Amino acid sequence: MEYKxxxxxxxxxxxxxxxxxxxxxxxxxxVEKTGSPVSCESGSQRFLQPLSDFTDSPEAxxxxxxxxxxxxxxxxxxxxxxxxxxxxxxxxSARVWSESEQRWIGRxxxxxxxxxxxxxxxxxxxxxxxxxxxxxxPIHYVITLDADTQLPPESGRRLIETLAHR
Numbered sequence: 001m002e003y004k005x006x007x008x009x010x011x012x013x014x015x016x017x018x019x020x021x022x023x024x025x026x027x028x029x030x031v032e033k034t035g036s037p038v039s040c041e042s043g044s045q046r047f048l049q050p051l052s053d054f055t056d057s058p059e060a061x062x063x064x065x066x067x068x069x070x071x072x073x074x075x076x077x078x079x080x081x082x083x084x085x086x087x088x089x090x091x092x093s094a095r096v097w098s099e100s101e102q103r104w105i106g107r108x109x110x111x112x113x114x115x116x117x118x119x120x121x122x123x124x125x126x127x128x129x130x131x132x133x134x135x136x137x138p139i140h141y142v143i144t145l146d147a148d149t150q151l152p153p154e155s156g157r158r159l160i161e162t163l164a165h166r
Contacts, residue, residue, distance in 0.1 A: 001161045011164050013141040015156065018051045020106075020147075021092065023064070024071040027052075030147060031075030034088070047139070050076075052092040053106025060095055060104050 007013060019030045034048055052072055054065055072090055079088040095104035141163055145151060 001164050003157055003161055003164075007157060007160055011140050011160055012047065012138065013143060013156070013160050014139045015048045015143045015145060015151065016051050017048070017145050017147055017149075018053075021052045021054045021065075021068045021072060024068055027068055027071040028075060031072065031079065033147075033150075034079070047087050047089065049088070050090050052090065054092075054095055056101065056103045056105045057095060058103060060097075 003011075017030075017034055019027075021027055030050065034050055050072070054062065054068070069092060072092060076088050076090045093107045096107050097103075098105045141160060143151075143156060143159065
């Protein structure tokens with residue numbers, strides 16, 4: 001199977017990238033990296049979603065949270081505007097109390113972010129901020145990258161072609 005003309009809608013894929021909301025500058029850099037031209041191939045049914053958590057804190061809400069979240073939302077809006085389609089959405093979780101850490105932390109760290117993204121009922125939880133963007137199609141596959149991982153050109157498409165071969 002080759003999808004050289006683009007990924008068909010029945011194989012729409014979500015690429016998720018966990019990231020920490022540590023500062024407005026870090027958020028801007030991460031959002032820009034997420035929106036690299038390789039990630040935004042035209043005609044693709046591949047959508048990107050940064051999954052973000054605030055950094056650990058002794059309080060449920062820390063100084064600067066509002067500004068950092070606003071930067072993430074603005075970045076997603078700019079990516080969708082730049083590429084002329086709703087290819088980007090973003091999900092951020094509020095901190096939850098961790099008894100073992102004795103701190104307010106992101107919900108179950110990376111595992112929690114991924115779980116949140118893949119369970120549509122979580123979109124309605126109060127502890128979640130649906131930042132910006134909505135996915136226009138049902139998602140068939142999810143590819144998870146670390147924040148420091150770049151998806152080489154064509155590799156995402158080739159992975160989806162292989163998965164579709166099952």
